[in-house]
Amino acid sequence: MLNVLLVEDDLDLADTVVQFLELEGIRCDHGANGMAGLQLAKEGGYQVLLLDINLPRLDGLSLCEKLRDGGDDTPVLMLTARDGLDDKLAGFKAGTDDYLVKPFALKELVVRLEALARRRSGQVRKLSCADLEMNLRDKTVSREGKILKLSPTGWRLLEALLRASPEVVSRQALEEAVWEDDIPDSNSLKVHIFHLRKAIDLPFSSPLLQTVAGHGFAIRENSVE
Structure with a gap:
């Protein structure tokens, strides 16, 4: 209903x-x-x-x-x-x-x-999970108040993941969100996920970017078994 x-x-x-x-x-x-x-x-x-x-x-x-x-x-x-x-x-x-x-x-x-x-609004100004915040108006990403540097591809990946958080986003959906119809070789997503995880998780004590084997990726606080 x-x-x-x-x-x-x-x-x-x-x-x-x-x-x-x-x-x-x-x-x-x-x-x-x-x-x-x-x-x-x-x-x-x-x-x-x-x-x-x-x-x-x-x-x-x-x-x-x-x-x-x-x-x-x-x-x-x-x-x-x-x-x-x-x-x-x-x-x-x-x-x-x-x-x-x-x-x-x-x-x-x-x-x-x-x-x-049938859709979510595109008018939201801020996406967040725990202490990770993406300000769409100011085009900034921060964690624990510290501004993080992301590549344009990293930004698009993080936005897609945060919009779906805490749900899992499939590899195909992420590739389409970033590259639309011009999807590169199969290793490109893996490489960009690696760099995104390095930017948003490596300097901090609790990881947020989770890999869900056989399904895709998710931004959420709880660990994926």
């Missing part, structure tokens, strides 16, 4: 949306202000977030920006009465994935939700 979060201070509208989505087989939790929405979103488990722009305590754009800065890549659909280009550009800058202008058709809402639920 699709699980979404609605953050909307118009209680009548929120009640209508929640009831309609439930009829469509979509579970919808509700937060009535920005701070409540932030707390619910951090608890996780949602495939899409529906955020009203004009919220008490914390507006929708600020809420979205806080989530993105914290590494949350859940797709965000912004609900707004503003349909001007400047307003939409501000939303995309804050990390919004899509807009739906009020008043909207509930059927259209369902279509937008289902489309967004």
Whole structure:
């Protein structure tokens, strides 16, 4: 079942949306202000977030920006009465994935939700695991606060691994993420993984880049047997 979060201070509208989505087989939790929405979103488990722009305590754009800065890549659909280009550009800058202008058709809402639920957001600003952080906005990688130097290929590998963390990424998926259709010889990935592990793990006490025999690689804290 699709699980979404609605953050909307118009209680009548929120009640209508929640009831309609439930009829469509979509579970919808509700937060009535920005701070409540932030707390619910951090608890996780949602495939899409529906955020009203004009919220008490914390507006929708600020809420979205806080989530993105914290590494949350859940797709965000912004609900707004503003349909001007400047307003939409501000939303995309804050990390919004899509807009739906009020008043909207509930059927259209369902279509937008289902489309967004099929992917993770590309608007996240920070990816992390334990003390390893990749800042996509500043194009920096650090561990224990120390800036690490990566090659462009190492950067793409680490980004693919962190986006999937703690799940395993297959060799094929990593090769496609780095080289797309121009995949080099079979030893290239092995060499680049070696250099990536040397950069992010060798100077530190706990390894994060794990090799999962027969499956691929993962960035995670626990060791792989």
